[in-house]
Amino acid sequence: MGADLKNVIVFAIAGVRHAAELKWVREVVTLGFVTEIPTAPPGLTGAFNLRGNLVPILDPGVLVGGRPGPMPRQGDGALLVELDGVTAALRVDKVDEVATLQQTPDGLAVLDGRGRIVPLVDPSAVLRRAIADSLATRGDGDGELGPELTVDGLRPVRDPTTGAKTPPGFDGDTTLG
Amino acid sequence: MASGDRDLLVDFDAEELALLRQLFRDEAHDALEQVTTRAQGVTIGEAVAEAVHEMMRVTHTLKGSAGTVGLNDVVDLAHKLEGALAAIRSGQRPWTAAFAEAVVEIADGIRTHVDAFGDPPRAAGLAARVHELLAPWSESRRTVGTMTPPHGTARPELLSRPRRRPPTEPAADVDRDDRDEPASASRSIMLPGSLPASLAADLTSDGVVSDDVDGSASTSLPAMDSSTGYDARTLLRVEPERINELMSAAGELLFDRNRIERRVQLLRTLTRDLGRARQTLRDDTAGVRGASTEALRAAVESRLRAVESQIAALTTQLAQTTAALLDETEAMRRNLGELQSGLTRVRMQTARALFAQLARALRAAARTAGAKVELRTRGEDTEFDKAVAERVTDPLIQILRNAVVHGIEPPAERVLRGKAATGTIRVHARQEGNLVVIEVADDGRGVDVKKLRERFVESGRWSRARAELASDDDVLHALFDPGVSSRDEADELSGRGIGLDVVRETVARLGGEVRMTSTPGRGTTFTLRVPVSTAVSQAMLFKVHGQVYALPNTQVVDTAFVDAGVETWPPGPGGAPVVRLEHLLAVPSIPLPDPPPARRPAVVVQYADQRLVCTVDKLVGPREIVVKQLGPLLAPLPLFAGATISGSGKVQLILDPAALVRAAYPDRPLASPTAAEAAPEALAGRALVVDDSRAIREALTSMLAREGWIVDVAEDGARALALAEQLPYDLIVTDLEMPRMGGFDLIDRLRAEPRTRATPVVIVSSRVTPETRRRAKELTVQGLIAKPLTRRKLLEVLYPETGKRDKG
Numbered sequence: 001m002g003a004d005l006k007n008v009i010v011f012a013i014a015g016v017r018h019a020a021e022l023k024w025v026r027e028v029v030t031l032g033f034v035t036e037i038p039t040a041p042p043g044l045t046g047a048f049n050l051r052g053n054l055v056p057i058l059d060p061g062v063l064v065g066g067r068p069g070p071m072p073r074q075g076d077g078a079l080l081v082e083l084d085g086v087t088a089a090l091r092v093d094k095v096d097e098v099a100t101l102q103q104t105p106d107g108l109a110v111l112d113g114r115g116r117i118v119p120l121v122d123p124s125a126v127l128r129r130a131i132a133d134s135l136a137t138r139g140d141g142d143g144e145l146g147p148e149l150t151v152d153g154l155r156p157v158r159d160p161t162t163g164a165k166t167p168p169g170f171d172g173d174t175t176l177g
Numbered sequence: 178m179a180s181g182d183r184d185l186l187v188d189f190d191a192e193e194l195a196l197l198r199q200l201f202r203d204e205a206h207d208a209l210e211q212v213t214t215r216a217q218g219v220t221i222g223e224a225v226a227e228a229v230h231e232m233m234r235v236t237h238t239l240k241g242s243a244g245t246v247g248l249n250d251v252v253d254l255a256h257k258l259e260g261a262l263a264a265i266r267s268g269q270r271p272w273t274a275a276f277a278e279a280v281v282e283i284a285d286g287i288r289t290h291v292d293a294f295g296d297p298p299r300a301a302g303l304a305a306r307v308h309e310l311l312a313p314w315s316e317s318r319r320t321v322g323t324m325t326p327p328h329g330t331a332r333p334e335l336l337s338r339p340r341r342r343p344p345t346e347p348a349a350d351v352d353r354d355d356r357d358e359p360a361s362a363s364r365s366i367m368l369p370g371s372l373p374a375s376l377a378a379d380l381t382s383d384g385v386v387s388d389d390v391d392g393s394a395s396t397s398l399p400a401m402d403s404s405t406g407y408d409a410r411t412l413l414r415v416e417p418e419r420i421n422e423l424m425s426a427a428g429e430l431l432f433d434r435n436r437i438e439r440r441v442q443l444l445r446t447l448t449r450d451l452g453r454a455r456q457t458l459r460d461d462t463a464g465v466r467g468a469s470t471e472a473l474r475a476a477v478e479s480r481l482r483a484v485e486s487q488i489a490a491l492t493t494q495l496a497q498t499t500a501a502l503l504d505e506t507e508a509m510r511r512n513l514g515e516l517q518s519g520l521t522r523v524r525m526q527t528a529r530a531l532f533a534q535l536a537r538a539l540r541a542a543a544r545t546a547g548a549k550v551e552l553r554t555r556g557e558d559t560e561f562d563k564a565v566a567e568r569v570t571d572p573l574i575q576i577l578r579n580a581v582v583h584g585i586e587p588p589a590e591r592v593l594r595g596k597a598a599t600g601t602i603r604v605h606a607r608q609e610g611n612l613v614v615i616e617v618a619d620d621g622r623g624v625d626v627k628k629l630r631e632r633f634v635e636s637g638r639w640s641r642a643r644a645e646l647a648s649d650d651d652v653l654h655a656l657f658d659p660g661v662s663s664r665d666e667a668d669e670l671s672g673r674g675i676g677l678d679v680v681r682e683t684v685a686r687l688g689g690e691v692r693m694t695s696t697p698g699r700g701t702t703f704t705l706r707v708p709v710s711t712a713v714s715q716a717m718l719f720k721v722h723g724q725v726y727a728l729p730n731t732q733v734v735d736t737a738f739v740d741a742g743v744e745t746w747p748p749g750p751g752g753a754p755v756v757r758l759e760h761l762l763a764v765p766s767i768p769l770p771d772p773p774p775a776r777r778p779a780v781v782v783q784y785a786d787q788r789l790v791c792t793v794d795k796l797v798g799p800r801e802i803v804v805k806q807l808g809p810l811l812a813p814l815p816l817f818a819g820a821t822i823s824g825s826g827k828v829q830l831i832l833d834p835a836a837l838v839r840a841a842y843p844d845r846p847l848a849s850p851t852a853a854e855a856a857p858e859a860l861a862g863r864a865l866v867v868d869d870s871r872a873i874r875e876a877l878t879s880m881l882a883r884e885g886w887i888v889d890v891a892e893d894g895a896r897a898l899a900l901a902e903q904l905p906y907d908l909i910v911t912d913l914e915m916p917r918m919g920g921f922d923l924i925d926r927l928r929a930e931p932r933t934r935a936t937p938v939v940i941v942s943s944r945v946t947p948e949t950r951r952r953a954k955e956l957t958v959q960g961l962i963a964k965p966l967t968r969r970k971l972l973e974v975l976y977p978e979t980g981k982r983d984k985g
Contacts (some may be wrong), residue, residue: 040761052688
């Protein structure tokens with residue numbers, strides 16, 4: 001266990017060096033124009049357009065329980081991570097290196113070339129936490145994770161009285177009993 | 178045909194008849210396929226007797242179903258084919274290779290005829306042709322004896338109850354009552370054939386690109402100018418098969434709905450029964466309290482036990498009904514999904530029409546420029562959303578014009594360079610995952626990156642250092658920046674205002690990208706990658722706190738300038754509440770200038786009859802936007818319904834009007850639920866319909882449901898038996914010849930069970946013989962109906978002594 005080697009990417013968030021296993025990181029990107037998301041939870045700091053796709057930007061500092069980083073800006077570096085089809089960009093201060101490093105016995109960190117302890121970040125946990133935070137903003141117990149209806153022209157609308165999402169034309173008027 | 182339809186409208190409404198015929202068509206195809214396979218099977222050595230028996234069976238079934246849906250020509254043809262087969266079976270005629278061939282031809286002929294039922298003259302012609310084919314094999318005799326007459330003249334036979342009134346008398350009532358139905362059964366789909374002739378002509382010449390993909394532009398281009406050409410974009414062209422798919426999905430939904438409605442009715446009955454059981458229980462409980470003697474107590478106890486077992490039975494039924502309801506809901510969900518994806522497919526079009534438009538535009542451009550160019554296309558069958566196709570057309574035309582003006586050299590120069598005098602532009606479409614990739618490649622002079630670099634420096638656009646540091650790719654893609662043209666003169670063809678920057682912007686709005694590669698002297702290739710499908714909608718855009726937001730135009734009823742400080746707009750009673758959008762968005766408001774402006778711009782949102790006036794920092798205006806889904810991270814945020822990407826590549830959030838209104842009217846009480854409609858109490862009971870023909874099952878279900886029956890269906894005896902073991906039926910209507918377990922076997926088994934010994938059974942069969950009658954009588958069958966089935970026949974059997982059949 002102690003001799004476990006990990007392929008990691010080493011980066012800095014809020015001035016602190018962290019490492020993440022490479023398997024989670026699809027690519028390192030430069031942020032385009034960052035759109036702020038009002039009413040979003042603190043870890044969800046914006047969104048940008050990557051090759052025609054909307055990609056949310058996360059502040060890993062907040063989501064791993066550390067200090068929040070600065071607001072993301074165009075030109076900042078970010079790690080593109082993906083979990084079960086959910087893609088997000090983790091904003092980082094800078095990327096140090098990609099290396100194969102030894103894991104500490106407790107599995108929570110790796111040792112860099114000079115023997116310093118670099119804490120490991122689990123991007124999948126960060127993503128899950130972000131989704132949970134986002135769901136918590138609803139405050140109506142609708143914790144169901146599911147893809148939005150994507151049929152053209154049948155975008156779900158929310159009933160103002162109940163908050164329930166129903167596609168137009170299917171207003172659930174069937175009452176049993 | 179028309180009068181036949183009118184008669185049938187007594188039995189079914191127009192919608193139902195169309196759907197039943199659709200079902201029948203599928204069944205007929207299957208049946209005729211079986212006939213063909215069997216006939217060919219005999220040719221390769223299968224047993225004649227067995228094959229003939231099977232062919233007769235399916236032909237017979239076909240005949241019965243055809244009569245029920247009113248296709249009498251098919252009844253005739255099937256009847257004759259059956260007769261010809263019977264002659265073989267009875268040994269009057271030997272099976273020959275010629276007969277086998279004739280059977281295959283006849284089956285094909287009937288199939289074509291069935292397909293043509295929407296076109297009576299054609300269908301009649303086809304039927305005549307099949308009659309000719311049948312003639313040599315038909316005998317003018319009825320010796321076979323097993324066939325019922327082909328038309329619906331056979332009266333139903335009541336076996337266990339007397340028929341009280343002459344069958345002809347009440348017919349007028351039935352007819353009059355049902356004449357309220359629309360008389361026309363046909364619902365037309367608008368197809369090119371029904372367009373005005375001029376329009377249809379335009380469509381043909383416009384929308385079709387020659388199949389000769391490598392043909393030169395001069396031969397393969399439609400002979401029509403883009404200026405006079407009919408704009409194919411305003412009409413959605415849909416292949417008939419897709420409409421058929423949708424029809425069939427919609428039909429399934431109709432049946433699903435009927436079934437679910439019947440289950441709900443049943444649930445209501447069960448609720449009522451439960452209520453009665455409870456009442457009994459309550460009465461008896463009171464009885465126990467007052468019971469003085471032991472004997473009385475025992476009596477009450479036994480009644481309580483009876484109630485208990487009654488409740489147990491109801492609970493079981495409730496559980497079964499709920500389970501069935503769940504199944505049916507699931508089926509409906511599936512069918513809805515099919516309908517939705519079918520509709521999405523309807524919106525899809527192939528690249529063919531796009532290519533035709535490009536060809537026309539290229540021809541016009543080449544003529545104006547005096548260039549000789551030919552267009553070669555590939556991937557005509559690539560499909561993409563109509564909205565996407567519309568939006569990439571202009572950028573592609575722009576690229577083509579650029580190629581003609583800037584790319585393709587004059588013929589003399591081309592010959593000098595060792596190229597063919599005529600330039601070639603290749604347009605190639607293909608699908609890659611969710612993207613459509615369109616490549617436009619010319620074999621012209623290409624872009625000289627070195628020269629371009631110098632020009633950027635000369636024009637002051639780039640510094641020398643930047644030009645030196647930039648990669649060739651960077652330089653090439655700088656052509657997409659606003660205000661850059663690779664030629665100095667702004668010419669008419671490539672357009673003054675619209676250049677590559679607009680191409681990139683348009684493609685970016687779609688959520689796609691455009692790339693460019695070029696080899697000097699060899700040509701330039703543009704590659705567009707756009708999503709296959711996209712949702713485009715109209716939106717109102719405005720700025721709040723420096724960011725642009727959008728609201729769907731359908732919910733923006735107005736824009737206004739609102740006086741500072743007012744709480745409703747228009748001021749006074751009846752005005753809608755004014756909300757500062759930055760408050761709803763919880764973003765810091767931009768400090769207002771001093772003195773504050775007297776009025777602020779606002780959008781008036783209306784959702785679910787509630788209005789809201791949202792003040793904003795600045796109105797941007799109405800735009801067409803491509804709606805993007807937010808994804809699992811952002812979708813839970815209540816204020817946003819989606820996002821869009823601006824022409825400059827910025828993400829813009831689409832606000833959810835419902836959420837805004839909800840935020841503005843937080844204390845709005847819930848809408849009172851609509852009172853459940855009164856339950857129809859008149860129930861005839863629960864019936865089970867057993868038939869291997871789907872068309873017959875649905876027809877019977879429809880007829881019985883109109884009389885208030887709750888109907889379950891089974892496709893053969895075995896399934897019916899399983900159902901009858903679970904649920905008590907008040908009526909079983911069964912076919913005789915079915916796979917797995919036939920009708921008589923089923924009735925045998927039902928009669929052997931105490932629970933179903935007395936259940937009324939009605940036989941609906943296309944084969945009514947003395948033997949059938951004898952067995953039916955033995956098995957105490959209530960009635961025997963010869964196919965083709967009509968509502969009148971069914972009612973005469975079901976309600977022989979009442980006036981029930983007069984009911985509408």
